Amino acid sequence: MTSVTDPAGFPEDGNTGHRWSRAVSIAAMPVTVASYEPLSDPGRMTTQQLGHLLFITTDAGPRRYTRDLREIARGTRQAEGFFVVAVMGATGAVVQQDGRTVEVPAGAVSFWYTETPHVVDYPDGVDVRVCLLPRRAFGVRDEQLERVTATVADAGGSVAALVKQSLLTLVETAEDCPRLVAGRLACNFADLVAVLVTEQASRDEPATEDSRHTRIWEIHAYVDRHLKEPELGPQTIAAAHGISVRSLHKLFEGEGATVSRLIQRRRLQASAEDLTRKDGGDSTVSGVAQRWGFTDPAHFSRLFRASYGISPSQWRDTRGGAEPSDPQDARTPVSR
Template structure:
């Protein structure tokens, strides 16, 4: 983690800790304003003449930044002029107000936010944010490309206080807080995927509070697909896991289930097989798998036929399960652990 206690803010934004606590009083105000702008983009920040305390902690989740801020009262605005002068601030902020109160204004909305509520703002459009008392916030700073949302999708959820009034809201606030707190130790691909799922759930929550029907909306479909993928991951060891079983568990037709997976470029059955292969490959490469049989590992992850497993494994990864396991065993014995073959199946692991 980079630490900047010296009064100058420099270098690329990675995992970083900013604090004014150890600085001379005369240098705190300028340092704090610069740290906020470096973290959240160019903003005009009004802070007390005498800044007594303030910390910013950031961590990287792939292309996403997780940020915790604790500070005294402040007021920030992002104007058309600042937006026009910015080089690359095309991102959206999802913010949980953990402590204190706030007021946020964007897209013709002006709303009060209380502790425990979430809100979203878009750095590509003017915004005003007032935090009139000591506060703590936990935020995800997401490039627009990560969201998969168009301009109209984003504008529907900006500056709306979103809380625990629904089951999704009750889950989302503590989930985002835990994600931000654990960001430094979270693997990047996993962290970015979780961050995107947070935004999907947030969008559905916003639709619910606006009285919109989310059943057939693109955002509702994304959330349903996320739940289905999680269900599949939790049931890979069941040899009877089929598209029919998955559809029944989520109260949708098999046809609708296949339509959801069109965006993945793969059928439901192929997705299940791919995930099983990935788990088998990981298990075969583990040190404690040295005494396990190929057939035993295949059966553990839901394959009913060892010969079928060997065929699909070779087709996906370009080598047999035995060769992969042997190379892994050799790696544990002193040589480097095997790298994933170039011929592995395409697609995201969840």
């Protein structure tokens, strides 16, 4: 589903920034936009839904976007907000958040978070493609997220290159993406961004943390390999890695999620992907729940709704929420 916002359709009051602020606030999320000078062409914003992700393309003259505590308080529809990954076009930007200010060159990848005050300045004009990932379904630690806001991804990194190319491709193809694969693509792209955020955040961590993070990654990989086993838990994981359960829990202190929460989150993500498939397998809610280690379908449904905002059956029937039954749901609040 594609939506185009054209501020030219809003009443003229002599201030292009005011018109753009109203347009963005109605179509997306409360934000203050200031124009550097009066412009005849107010610009355009296009939004495209892909599963539970929202892709946005904006082309406009020089602008400065500010989202402060007052505007964050106004945007109360979402409980958690969005993590934003942006690819700059022909013009760069200056991003300010969490006490950092970074100049983002043309073609670079940068990040910010919608529920923390921030400023994104485009002094040479807005030319940007972004993806908004719901925080509730984005599996990174809070401290990792805070470490990467207002930073530029390593331009020479292979993961950054994959994220950039994938985002640009999905922006162009989301509208025509078959419903059958939309939800799976969204989940896969979110996982790829999570890898980039983890890699980016680890650049500033002390070298003494290397062995700890290596062990954590090994445990993450083990969890992914054994997700379908109902008995997967701290005891089996600790035994498989030759450590005590107490040591396992201590290893995950500061990770932002317990081992049990990690297992639950990954099972929910795998279930979300499976619910969008139509390849002959059992796509009933109870069948998917049992396949991914949930022994109680009712408990699974409650957990799924808490994480993704809709029931498993609604997710399955709309291929990952790509076609909400209520048109108002398609206008997911966003920040620019």
